[in-house]
Amino acid sequence: MKLCYAKFNPHQYLECHTLDAINVLKSIKNSFPWLEELSPGIFERSFYAVLLHDIGKCASGFQKKKNKWGYRHEILSVPFVQFLDFSERERNLIALAILTHHKTLDELEEILPVRIDNIGPLEFDEKLDELLERAEYIEKTFISRIPNIEAYYFGTTKLPKRFNLPPDWKERLRDFDFQKLTEWYENNLEAERGTLTFMRGLLNASDHLASAGETEILLLPDIVERLELKIPMRKLRPLQVAASNSEGNLLLRAPTGYGKTEAALLWANRNAFRNKEGITSRIFYVLPYKASINAMHQRMMDIFSDPSLVGVLHSSASFYLYTSALEYKRLSSLYHKIYTPLKVTTPFQLMKAFFGVGFHEMLKTELSGSLIIFDEIHAYEPNVLGIILAMLKELEGLKAKTMVMTATLPDFLEELITDTADFRELKTSAEEADKFTRHRVHVIDGGMESVGELIADLGIHKKVEETSRPGLVACNSVDQAVRVYKELSEDYRVLLLHSRFTYGDRETKEKLLLEKMSEYDFVVATQVVEVSLDLSFSTILTEPAPLDALIQRFGRVNRQGWKEGRIEDVYVLTKGADADRKIYNPYDVVEESLKILQDFDGKELRESLIPELVSEAYAPVSDELVEKVRDYQNTAQDVFNNVKPMRTGEDEQKFYQMFNGLEAVPGVYQGRVSELLDKKMGMELYRYLIPIPMWFYHAERKNFHRLSDKGYGKYILVAELEYDPNKGLQRVPLSEGDII
Template sequence: MAKVFYAHSGTPNDKHDWQGLKEHLLAVAKLAAEMARPLGLEKAAYLAGLFHDLGKYTADFQRRIEGAAIPVDHSTAGALLVLGDIISKQDWPMGEVIAYCIAGHHAGLPDRRNETPACLDRRVEAKLPTLDPIWKQELVYDAQNLMPEFARSIPPKTAHFELSLMGRMIFSCLVDADFKDTEAFYTALEGREADRNWQSLQTLLPDFLARFDAHMHEKSKGDSSLNRLRADILSHVRGKALEQPGLFTLTVPTGGGKTLASLGFALDHAKAHGHRRIIYAIPFTSITDQTAAIFSDLLGADHILEHHSAIDQEKFDPKMRSESRDKLKLAMEDWAAPVVVTTNVQLFESLFAAKTSRARKLHNIAGSVIILDEAQTIPRPLLKACMRMLDALARCYGCTIVLCTATQPALDQDRLEGGLPLKGRELAPDPHDLAQRLRRARIVHLGDRDNAALINALTEEPQALVIVNSRKHALELFREAQQAGLEGLVHLTTRQCAAHRKTTLADVRDRLKAGRPCRVIATSLIEAGVDVDFPKVWRAEAGLDQIVQAAGRCNREGKWDVEESVVSVFSARDYPPPSELHKLASDMKRVLGKHEDLLSLAAIEDYFGEVYWRMGDKLDAKGILGQFTVTRSGTDFAYRTVAEKFQMIESGMTPVIIPLDAIAQKAVDELEVEGIFSGTLARKLQTYVVQVPPKARDILIRNGHVDFARADLRGDQFAVLKTASLYHADVGLMWDDGEYLAAEQSIF
């Protein structure tokens, strides 16, 4: 009787309910191929799935699964196999790509070579346990013709990067299939069921479109010139839905209804071309709730996945029951939902990720309509890498991508080396004319203004917004304004957690609507897409794109005369901006001499031209594109190095959880419960996080103000504020006071 090899254990000392290895490998191979079929990569994904756990055909691994405490590398054997002679000569690049995927299906995509034992070259050179030859009888494979059809049309200039992207897509299919088959085995074993079923976008589109049309019909009843213009914009944008999938721009000034226009286009375009989902990516978590709420009201909350995270949810719990159970530590969502509202950080860092938990969603990004809201906020040091990725998704993976903004960042290949083919792909009707027709404010330059001058100006305006460049400036200006006795003062910065800012913004909108005093002092977080409307705005010097975004908070609904709606730009000598922001302000000043109206599209185009010319090679400052090369000796893909380098927000900050209300406190209490996954609690707590400097958090921890909840179970993932008085209702977390006793601790 042939020996039976197992992939996953069940009842100890009784193997009747254990999962056979052949069964697992075939199931993963078939599921991975099914996921990869829309991508044209099904043969490669099948092979990756078939061999991913080949190293379990060893006596050592079978002893381990029976309970022996011995380390076993079971991920490298399959990688070594596909680097060998089973792959045809014409398919050797794909064989190497599959090897990265198999080797990384637990620990994440590796580099080909680096200084650590974890790189692919060192792993395949290491001594591995001997495979039982029975695998050759149990696994039938076809390792020929692995390259996809679309590979023939890839431009030579981008071929190396796009081969590495094929690896990412295969890896995504592999790890998602592996997670899901393992999950299915254990949920069946434990008599439970994991609900992972989402209705498809194509099934839901008739209802989505009916609901959208009904909503827009209701909105059109207001007979104002602005409503008529918004309706015209929407009609024109939706009229472009039949155009060929690919890259588009949507250039609509603030107030023109670009969020709903882009959604209308996405629904119509998906219907016309069979897209699988709609992904709406937003630059800031401060407005994801706002957009997700709009989409939920329109399309139904049950069909919307909102995914953003202020906590590193990819950290696994350090206390695991077994290697097999570890696989049940599933990643966040796999983005199988028909509509996903997320952040640029989550989208792009997933596309360049090495970790299984983040990369797992990539195959579901393929075939999507992706709306990039506020496209100008893509970090410039990563711009060329992001453009290369967007171009590849559009050309090779059936994506339609809409760069949606009031300040289009001039990414056309005719204007920027390595740019995108955007000529003739604008969705809006005559953006230059729209900029004039939707102009709601004018920009003036004041020169230097100190806090006293700003407070004097605020004294004359019962409703006004001041935006500055740092938390320090915002806090000190707010405190001085309090001392001056100004009414209706509101402070808004990232010292407050997102849940706090949400309620604060709701109060601001109520004050504005009721005509009550409302003087908001904020950092730039209020600029991009936050729906507030002030008659007057002051903005500390910054880049022109930020000035224009600030102008979008002034007379947003056209209630006041344009000439009286002033955005006053000032320099703050006492609070010098960071180096790059200072350079952007200088770029803006160079444009100032050429354009009378800084809100015109011509001024914005010139501004971005100045910025990109100045930055040059620094648009790929991390050297991301040079990390993927192919030579005669093989591929050299630095997946893990790139994932570490590709950080869209390099704040160097660390999270502190604020038990602000009953919801947050309940989730904090649940951190004590071993049976609740960390990822589940992280999602509940993500809007209750304040990011603080690492040294400041260390001081808070040292002085007993912050503590890691259940460090024995959760590690250092959940740092929770213990001293409630350090979090103030008006300004948020005062981590600067961490070395001092809190009020309640000073009472003996």
């Protein structure tokens, strides 16, 4: 009897891979009970989809040539569903899940068998003959074991015995009507949208995890027990206690340093589904920037210890894992599957489920019943906010719960959120908030033109000497930051931090700050400092910005001062660079923020006043911003409604155009990058990449070119611009010289 393998590296028999996938499905079934409420019978149907999904691999051509066979094994698997004792609807749902578990319907439609006047299709008949060469194996080895697999999955008292192979099964396989199946899909799409999504999502999840060598999904341990190792529950603050007792969606506002992260975890612990083994709900902790995501991942790792329990998802997460000495290949793959119970991520990763990107049904299945925490939600542009609001609507329908938290939330944004979904609101009392007051504001006429003289006049350098902590100089643009860095470097020890450094140099700079902060007099930085490392500077001199952004910058000064009731001075300039009007649009918010701060010149900025002041700063443009956000929300909702399960998302390309930035190698490093590619050391290449905004690429397009990919899998963009590890990428064409 000829054997049948489902996997070849290493070899694995069909029944073994199928049982592994069944184990994964059983694990999800025991963990995701809400799916039965959303689609009754989903786990019984999915069992048979998983059971039969790879049976077409028994074709002799596939066994000999695998990926070079030239036909789709799932097309041969589908006809077996006719032997299931289900209604036509349920058989069609199972058939469609099997048919699309690798390719979408639109990708398959040209090769699906279609018979006209009982003639053809010859290729399907030929491939079916190849399958029937393994008929003995199918009957005596694989199908004979189905009753035992059913007993294992359903339990001996609940055996459905749905699969019955008739004597004429070989002839009946040939007569399966694929055209009728696809017509049923089109006619029932709207009514079955959710079920089709979960059918494909569960089969993909089971198949992908089994192929990765996993046989179950992981659960999170009790969060309170883990947190108690860090914070005794008797020392919880009032809002943390309130969050731990809140059920349903929650909107929380509290000062920086209050412990919002712990409050969010306690809320998640309260609202999570769980079984005897642990918390079954997937938890997504959403942040706007990679730097804050990486820092939060490390913080969660400190609580939960196991990297399999805490995932990280963003566009360069693999490099972050690689540099963290973690098992990056395995983990970066598993973090994209329904495996890891807690993931720290960007909103763009979640948006893929609703834009129809990739295996979006699997992500949408994972998001069902989930707990989603949006931190620093104020930091998003109107287009992203609009999409997030549209997502909130969709998530409600998936039985997910959401927590939104921030230290600075304008009233207009709060109203947008609470109008979209039902949220309970928690805010610190004025008395409690004021305990976290740490800053005295000084508004300084002028800009950064003679920053060295300004620092001397204000006595900022003396503060640096007294505290042995560097002062922070915050600029709104990279060009301004580089100019200020050059000037200050003549007299002080200065470190420059902005977004146009290679990932390797950025990592080095952040390590220097963490380990040798006292060796610098000043750190000059752009907005990256608002969400960067957990550092505390002696003081700050900053260009004008919207009040919420300024509050974030102030938060980098005297971070733990509230413990001792210590107040430190912060300095805000009245004049920025001309380019700031493009960075902050509408600029009215910046001008209004300066007016507000003028009233506090020389005074403490009490934390209890900040929410009201931020709302006041946005008041002149709130109607305009609300209209923008609502327009984006409605557009996003239209896109979401247009996404069809089991088909390629029509707006997938639009998603990547909207959110995928570019990455480039500085011209000075292209020789080294070519060498790494020749040595197949692709992960090391990331050290030499720089994130490039689209506006920058278009402005300097003549200075970019493509480097041959040399098998890397995608082209490498090269920026023929000056690069210095201390200053970053400059808007100056690369001069003649040796390429490293």
